Amino acid sequence: MTVNTICVLITSLSFYAYVASYFISPHMKNEFKRFDLEKLGLLTIILEFLGATGLIVGLKFSPILTISSFGLGLLMLCGFIVRLKLKDSVWISSPAIFYMCLNIYIFLASIR
Numbered sequence: 604m605t606v607n608t609i610c611v612l613i614t615s616l617s618f619y620a621y622v623a624s625y626f627i628s629p630h631m632k633n634e635f636k637r638f639d640l641e642k643l644g645l646l647t648i649i650l651e652f653l654g655a656t657g658l659i660v661g662l663k664f665s666p667i668l669t670i671s672s673f674g675l676g677l678l679m680l681c682g683f684i685v686r687l688k689l690k691d692s693v694w695i696s697s698p699a700i701f702y703m704c705l706n707i708y709i710f711l712a713s714i715r
Contacts, residue, residue, distance in 0.1 A: 607712050611658045611668070614705055618655035618675070622648050638685050650678055658709070665713055672709035679703035 625631040625648045635644035654675040661668025682699040693700075 607709065608662060610705055610709055610712075611662060614672075614675070614702065614709065615655040615658040617702065618651045618658075622652045622655070638689065640685070647678070650674065654678065661713070669710060669713040672706045672713060676703055676706035676710055679706060 621631075625644070632641075632644060635641050635647070640647075654671045657667050657671025658675070661671055679699045679702045683696055683703060686696040686699060
């Protein structure tokens with residue numbers, strides 16, 4: 604298994620877990636309320652689900668991997684910007700930074 608495949612699996616499984624937790628835990632929905640983005644919560648979750656699925660499918664069809672990793676990277680950049688606006692600590696913002704960087708890595712590796 605290559606490093607790229609491991610990165611894709613880690614990312615996609617993490618996003619699937621995040622999607623599931625949105626529907627299981629009230630904490631996730633409360634976070635969107637805190638961000639004043641309550642109306643965008645479900646859209647964000649759908650985009651994360653599609654992105655995670657695209658990463659898995661992209662292991663066989665590289666154009667889908669490129670699009671999905673780019674989209675998830677942008678989504679995490681937006682999440683990081685929202686956390687900066689709310690003056691969240693670096694520690695709280697670190698998952699968004701981590702997944703943004705990981706998806707940028709996957710994206711760059713996919714266009715080589």
